[in-house]
Amino acid sequence: xxxxxxxxxxxxxxxxxxxxxxxxxxxxxxxxxxxxxxxxxxxxxxxxxxxxxxxxxxxxxxxxxxxxxxxxxxxxxxxxxxxxxxxxxxxxxxxxxxxxxxxxxxxxxxxxxxxxxxxxxxxxxxxxxxxxxxxxxxxxxxxxxxxxxxxxxxxxxxxxxxxxxxxxxxxxxxxxxxx
Ligand code: DQA
Numbered sequence: 357x358x359x360x361x362x363x364x365x366x367x368x369x370x371x372x373x374x375x376x377x378x379x380x381x382x383x384x385x386x387x388x389x390x391x392x393x394x395x396x397x398x399x400x401x402x403x404x405x406x407x408x409x410x411x412x413x414x415x416x417x418x419x420x421x422x423x424x425x426x427x428x429x430x431x432x433x434x435x436x437x438x439x440x441x442x443x444x445x446x447x448x449x450x451x452x453x454x455x456x457x458x459x460x461x462x463x464x465x466x467x468x469x470x471x472x473x474x475x476x477x478x479x480x481x482x483x484x485x486x487x488x489x490x491x492x493x494x495x496x497x498x499x500x501x502x503x504x505x506x507x508x509x510x511x512x513x514x515x516x517x518x519x520x521x522x523x524x525x526x527x528x529x530x531x532x533x534x535x
Pocket of ligand 1: 464466492
C-alpha cells in the first residue's frame with residue numbers, strides 16, 4: 357500500500373506539471389486518479405462513411421479529417437480527448453457507462469438521435485454533461501429527423517453547421533472543463 361500511495365503521490369506531481377493538478381482532490385487514493393477529466397467525442401452509425409455518404413447533405417470531408425482538427429485543437433489546449441465511432445448501439449452505451457459527471461460528452465448519435473431511448477438513458481444514468489451535434493440541420497429535413505430523444509438529456513444541441521457543429525461544441529466543452 358505504501359508503494360502504491362508513493363507512486364500516486366509522485367504521479368500527482370508529474371500531472372501537476374502537465375496542468376492537471378487542480379483537478380486532484382486532497383486525498384491520494386487510487387480511485388481519485390480517475391479524476392482526470394476527459395472530453396469524449398462519440399459518433400454513431402454511418403458517420404464512418406462521411407466523405408462518400410450523401411456529400412450534398414453531410415459534406416465532402418471524411419470523419420478522420422474532422423477528427424484530426426478536433427484533436428489538434430484539444431491537444432493544443434492540453435485537454436485529454438477521446439474520439440470514437442461505432443455502428444453498434446451497445447458499444448456506444450458501454451463507452452457512455454465509463455464516463456463520469458466530471459467528463460464531457462460531445463455526441464453525434466446519427467440516426468439513433470431519433471429513437472434510441474437506450475442511449476438517452478445511458479447519458480442520463482451517468483449524468484455526464486453532453487452536447488448533441490449534427491452536421492446537417494435535422495429540423496429542416498424529413499419529419500422523422502425533427503425529433504431528438506437525446507436532446508432532453510443534453511445541455512444543448514448544435515445542428516446544421518457542418519463540421520463547425522463539432523468545433524463549436526468543442527469550444528464550449530473546453531471552457532466547461534477548465535472552469
Ligand atoms: C446526422 C443526422 C441524422 O438524422 C442522420 O441519421 C445521421 C447524421 C447529422 O450529423 O446530420 O446519420 O446525425
